[in-house]
Amino acid sequence: MTVIELRELKKSYGNVKALDGLNLEVPSGVLYGLLGPNGAGKTTALRVISTLIAPDSGIVRVAGLDALKQARAVRSRLGYVAQEVAIDKILTGRELLRLQAALYHLPTSDLAKRIEWVIESLDMKLWIDRRCGTYSGGMRRRLDLASGLLHQPQLLVLDEPTVGLDIESRSAIWKLLRDLIGQGTTVLLSSHYLEEVEALADRMAILDEGRVIAEGTPSQLKKELGGDRITLRIREFSNEAESEEVRQLIQKVEGVRQVVVNKSQGFSLNLVVDGDEVISLLRAQLSAAQLPVFAITQSKPSLDDVYLQATGRTLMDAELAVAGKRDIKLESKKSMR
Amino acid sequence: MKNSTFASENHIENQFLSELIQETMALTYRLFLQLIRRPSTLIAGILQPLIWLILFGALFSKAPVGLLPGGIGYGNFLGAGVIVFTAFSGALNAGLPVMFDREFGFLNRLLVAPLRSRSSIVFASVIYITSISLLQSFAIMAMAYFLGYGWPGLAGLLLVVATLLLLVFAVTALSLGLAFVLPGHIELIAVIFVANLPLLFASTALAPISFMPGWMGWLAAINPLTFAIEPIRAAYGGSFNLGNVLLHAPYGDVTGYQCLIILMGLTIGLFLLISPLLNRKLA
């Protein structure tokens, strides 16, 4: 069964196309990861799914319902945790959870039990009765996640849930998400952390400029987009001229997609190749040209390589941009208080 | 068969109502928790009108007797004005918490929840602001009594409360509407700032229309505050009759009943105006 179905979604802000013909299908009971550089449209897509904004055009079906016409029914089946934490500094964590419970009309009979359950699951016992204004960033994130879980939604939509968390909190959240999947919940999350998507996601999509540019299971994507990686060293310490010469030579070998000279690693050669036979073709070519081989290794691509190939951007760029953006937002918030 | 459909419809209706009450009470509870834990606005909100009453009353205490229509003293005249103005400025601020919730993303938490009706956000604000206004008004009335400016009596008290409720509902609706439409709290505060004092001066809060130049009399006679001030002033005047003419406006005489009907029309109109804003998707 399909839990989320997006067809040809478009949404513009002025002349910025946040969503530009987005298509997405999320099957039930999986953890689905959305990757993409800053401004790709991840948050916009998640807000449309959560009925916070209406698209300019397109179809949005969530849990078998038309999210544009039956918004209230969709809301009761869905938990949404926004990219920016939204808590009330004056309330305690427990008071916030109680408010949340009332907004979702949870019956008073099992309310206390549910609240205890989320407090337990996210390990919030020690500080849940303190005012939210005193919480650290990680505590706020956990409370925010807890309030999204409280009504045990069929679908959980998380916008960068582990940003800024320490390793311990992050792995606690990963474990919780795995447990939820085990109980049949569907989770859709956006992330900038490839290792997070790789560790958690059953399926994933890469977004760029408001469109899906790659979709599948992480291993499928690696296979389709990645190609294998070969690192080649002619001798232990080569020089640029020689490496460049070799690059020209092996670029013509069948199955070689791309060759780059890696200056930072003693002018070794990094290749993207298709198939397992390429390595023997390379060896043959090199010995025909009477060139030595100091080392040659073949490896499977990482998701990092996939992302790089799909978006033309390195993950480092994206992360730096996020870090820059986060700071500005945080400061403007602080000055508003 | 027929009976059972009927019963289930009844059940659904009951559920609708109980869930609406559940969410409204929870949102109201939050506003009161904030108030109790940050009481400075409440304390200032009670002290400010008392200071007004004392200073303004003293300012005109030696004004010649018989200057005001009906031969009442200025302190007596002023009480109604201070009550109405205090309720008005309190209600005008009703949109601020909602605006901050919007800016901090907390409103999104409410908007993704399966609320029975988003009107519960409005109801919570109305209950909250109304309670504060009534509290302030009773403080002013008690102070006015101790200053010797009179006491409206039981029937008068009912009239005071009814009039205040109408005014507070209308202005709260207006302020919430602005909180949904304006881009941010800076703009909302600017509107509140610009609206506040001119509406006070261009009303009968501080002086009767007969004291004003013609153009200003016109402004005062169409100012909603005036329609709230006059019935309350009548309540302070002792035995009153709402059928009597309370306001000699440039366009004609206005009775007490007409004042209340105008306020009611304003309230209904503003609620109808803001209800589509609630369901507009807020970006």
Ligand SMILES: Nc1ncnc2c1ncn2[C@@H]1O[C@H](COP(=O)(O)OP(=O)(O)OP(=O)(O)O)[C@@H](O)[C@H]1O
């Ligand atoms: N409310 C808004 N007003 C104007 N432009 C907006 C608004 N929301 C989003 N945009 C624009 O739409 C585009 C997509 O934004 P979105 O927030 O969906 O990106 P994202 O993939 O979530 O990025 P990030 O990784 O930085 O969170 C951006 O160019 C952004 O500037």
Ligand SMILES: [Mg+2]
């Ligand atoms: Mg985002």
